[in-house]
Amino acid sequence: MFYRETGQFHTTYAADMAVFPIRQDRIGLAIILGVAAVAVPLLGSSFFVSSVMIPFLVYALAAIGLNILTGYTGLISLGTGAFMGVGAFACFKLTTAFPNVNIIVWILASGLFSAAIGMLFGLPSLRVKGFYLAVTTLAAQFFLQWCFIRIPWLYNDSSSGSIEVGRRTLFGVPITGAQASPQTRYLVLLGIVVLMTWVASNIVHGRIGRSWMAVRDMDIAAELMGIKLLRTKLTAFAVSSFYAGVAGACMMFLWYGGGEPNDIFNINQSFNILFMVILGGLGSLIGSFFGAAFISSLPTLFKFGLPAIGINIAGATAEHLTFMVVGALIVIFLIVEPHGLARLWQIAKEKLRLWPFPH
Amino acid sequence: MKLKFILACTIGASALAAAAIPARAQDSVTLVTNAYRTGGFSGSGIPLGNGMRDYIALVNAKGGVNGVKINFEECETGYDTKKSVECYEQAKAKGNILYLPWSTGATLAAIPRLHIDKTPLLSMGYGLSAAADGNTFPWVFSPPLTYWDGASVALNYIAGKEGGMDKLKGKKIGLIYLDAPYGKEPIPFLTNMSKKFGFELQLYPVPAAEMQNQGALWLNIRRDKPDYLYSQGFGAMSPTAVKEAIKNNFPMDHFLGVWWSGGDNDAQAGGAEAKGYKSVTWHQVGSNFPLIQEIIKEVVDKGQSLTEKGKVGEAQYNRTVYQGVLITEAMRNAQKITGKKVINGEDMRRGLETLEITDARWKELGLEGFAAPMKVTCADHGGHNKAFVIEWDGTKWVKASDFIAPSIDEVLPLIDAAAKDYAKTDGWPKRSEACDAK
Numbered sequence: 177m178f179y180r181e182t183g184q185f186h187t188t189y190a191a192d193m194a195v196f197p198i199r200q201d202r203i204g205l206a207i208i209l210g211v212a213a214v215a216v217p218l219l220g221s222s223f224f225v226s227s228v229m230i231p232f233l234v235y236a237l238a239a240i241g242l243n244i245l246t247g248y249t250g251l252i253s254l255g256t257g258a259f260m261g262v263g264a265f266a267c268f269k270l271t272t273a274f275p276n277v278n279i280i281v282w283i284l285a286s287g288l289f290s291a292a293i294g295m296l297f298g299l300p301s302l303r304v305k306g307f308y309l310a311v312t313t314l315a316a317q318f319f320l321q322w323c324f325i326r327i328p329w330l331y332n333d334s335s336s337g338s339i340e341v342g343r344r345t346l347f348g349v350p351i352t353g354a355q356a357s358p359q360t361r362y363l364v365l366l367g368i369v370v371l372m373t374w375v376a377s378n379i380v381h382g383r384i385g386r387s388w389m390a391v392r393d394m395d396i397a398a399e400l401m402g403i404k405l406l407r408t409k410l411t412a413f414a415v416s417s418f419y420a421g422v423a424g425a426c427m428m429f430l431w432y433g434g435g436e437p438n439d440i441f442n443i444n445q446s447f448n449i450l451f452m453v454i455l456g457g458l459g460s461l462i463g464s465f466f467g468a469a470f471i472s473s474l475p476t477l478f479k480f481g482l483p484a485i486g487i488n489i490a491g492a493t494a495e496h497l498t499f500m501v502v503g504a505l506i507v508i509f510l511i512v513e514p515h516g517l518a519r520l521w522q523i524a525k526e527k528l529r530l531w532p533f534p535h
Numbered sequence: 536m537k538l539k540f541i542l543a544c545t546i547g548a549s550a551l552a553a554a555a556i557p558a559r560a561q562d563s564v565t566l567v568t569n570a571y572r573t574g575g576f577s578g579s580g581i582p583l584g585n586g587m588r589d590y591i592a593l594v595n596a597k598g599g600v601n602g603v604k605i606n607f608e609e610c611e612t613g614y615d616t617k618k619s620v621e622c623y624e625q626a627k628a629k630g631n632i633l634y635l636p637w638s639t640g641a642t643l644a645a646i647p648r649l650h651i652d653k654t655p656l657l658s659m660g661y662g663l664s665a666a667a668d669g670n671t672f673p674w675v676f677s678p679p680l681t682y683w684d685g686a687s688v689a690l691n692y693i694a695g696k697e698g699g700m701d702k703l704k705g706k707k708i709g710l711i712y713l714d715a716p717y718g719k720e721p722i723p724f725l726t727n728m729s730k731k732f733g734f735e736l737q738l739y740p741v742p743a744a745e746m747q748n749q750g751a752l753w754l755n756i757r758r759d760k761p762d763y764l765y766s767q768g769f770g771a772m773s774p775t776a777v778k779e780a781i782k783n784n785f786p787m788d789h790f791l792g793v794w795w796s797g798g799d800n801d802a803q804a805g806g807a808e809a810k811g812y813k814s815v816t817w818h819q820v821g822s823n824f825p826l827i828q829e830i831i832k833e834v835v836d837k838g839q840s841l842t843e844k845g846k847v848g849e850a851q852y853n854r855t856v857y858q859g860v861l862i863t864e865a866m867r868n869a870q871k872i873t874g875k876k877v878i879n880g881e882d883m884r885r886g887l888e889t890l891e892i893t894d895a896r897w898k899e900l901g902l903e904g905f906a907a908p909m910k911v912t913c914a915d916h917g918g919h920n921k922a923f924v925i926e927w928d929g930t931k932w933v934k935a936s937d938f939i940a941p942s943i944d945e946v947l948p949l950i951d952a953a954a955k956d957y958a959k960t961d962g963w964p965k966r967s968e969a970c971d972a973k
Contacts, residue, residue, distance in 0.1 A: 221628065222624070222627075222628070223624045223625055223627075223628045226624050227620070227621045227624045227625070231617070275961060318744075325714060325715065325716075333956075334953075334956060334957070335664065335665060335720070335723065335949075335953045335956070336639075336643060336663050336664070336665065336716055336953075336957075337715075337716030337719070338643045338663075338716065340647070340957060340960040341647065341960075342960040342961030342962050342963070343961050343962025344961070350962070353647065353961070353962045354647040354648045354650070354651045354962070355651060355962060431620075432616070432620060432644050433644065433647055433648065434643060434644060434646070434647050435616060435640055435643045435644040436616070436639065436640050436643055436715075436716055438715060438716070439616050439639075439640040439715075440616055440617075440640070476621055479611070479621075480621070480625055490609070491570060491572070491608075491609045491610055491611030492570070492572035492573055492609075492611050494611060495572075495573045495611040495613060496573060499573075
């Protein structure tokens, strides 16, 4: 009834090819952005903002990164966690070496370093495919993690081997470090995520994105059509690692606010993000957000939401329960809809177009 | 339909999570501890959780601390830093008076926020060693001793057996450690000492992924034949090391572990053959103390504990009983200093800073001989208190030495340097908290 495109006519090719051709979608997006930018920081408690929303946005960014590689280009990577770590270390080294440059610049610039490392480890992708590529990226994960422990220069020789995040400001307001409120950190992160999602959307809908998808669907055919495999696969690795690196820098600087990187950017992190991408929907940007919400935020809400509504269960029991429930939900979702939450969303939208008169 | 349902659930749950925190009863304080009863480290996490839980249950059963009950809660982390950070935020929202991180990762992530949130942190014998410097870290407490003190106690014990520090010259001392910042902690101290006393330090790193697969490493140990071996391990690494030592005929009585390598489950892996394996620790093992007996009578026998009766008094169980004593003693101090009954985090910080437990006080608490007298001062939050060595007799841990003091002169410069290094972080505040007289 409300979600119907009747009466909306496109008179230009540009309007017809827009990412959101239906007016209701554009209104919906504006409302979501409005809620995220205004209502969440104003109405959400500090706990909600810092433990649910910030992790969700960081993981969404990382999932977009991996989705570019796995979902759009068809290359499997198990090194996302390590690439995120490279971003975090790069940002730490940059901001301690040049403290006067704004931290947001360094967060974005740190992506360049992980992009370079990602391209290096992406080189074998030209020769090895599928599971074999997964193994070479796994090697990247282990090698980089080894570097995180063994190269004290990376953490400025601190005896605890940890990254300490200092205070950095934007227009005089602290945005990193302990003085930064969760709300400010959230707003900065939201800005970065919105900007980078917009860029990603433009890339995947453009020439580069089409060449990625051509390689994913059949690389020999793509090559015959004149797509250079080396360049395409390496750009996918570079862009994907760039996103992972920025997500890692955000994770360290806007979420954790310091810590032991080896402990955070481990293989479990890589798997988590891969699950987000698979569950959210391969080759879908909105799926990355769904996947991140499902894997990262749902356990938190279970654990702290149940006691808040009066169901008091012991911590360990809640943890076991979360494992079982989230695990069961993953299985159910994959049986019901193997193409992920994004596909469910698409089906829902199609049904809505006809509702309430399906025939 | 399905999707709408999921969305509704998610929105509903998030609204609830953001909803108000239930009101607290009068005359009680909230204490939330991180715990890891699930995951790969639960073997240590369960006895550690039980000791604390039972001790607080006993305190509450006896009417609380000066009439103030402790609203005690565990927040499950599975030894995962992300979940620990969530637990910190949740505990803060509940008005937690003291943060107990129970993992190094969680400690490091929380340290920068403490002075803003006005919550002190107690990392008992773990965490950031530099934080023993109270002038730089007024909100962090790591009594009774740091890893550097622990390594120093081990070295002093070895020297005692050999007949003096000068006898260490020419000896080979091996360090088998978890290849992570935690495991590498004793290296700078032992390197300094090896230069000073002329012993040879040999390093045997165990990568975290290879904790249960140390075969190749032990071939090296067999080849090098170190005179003594000190282990800075955790989790599955320690029982594996004990088993490998037996397999490779390493003399067990020359094998010492830091306190986290000295759990009952660590030594039990070797059973009777592990006899002679030693561990540095700061509290007694066993249930032969009036207070522990009281816990058995009032809590365990009444079915209010999660532990089996036979496991009361194990090394890790007693460790958190010790922690519980530190906390309730600090609460008493805080009540005395402020004159308030219901204290908050800021008061708790002052209570911890004036913490002192003498031999007489240990006796009053029903723990005579349980641990050395301990003391925290404004400048020294680590305490560098005395520790001792326990030995596995084949079935249980027994005390094997008198109290041994760490070589404070050797440890302090390291702490000073590390604290200065940390304080270089931009925005790290100078101490503004006043120091209370004892």
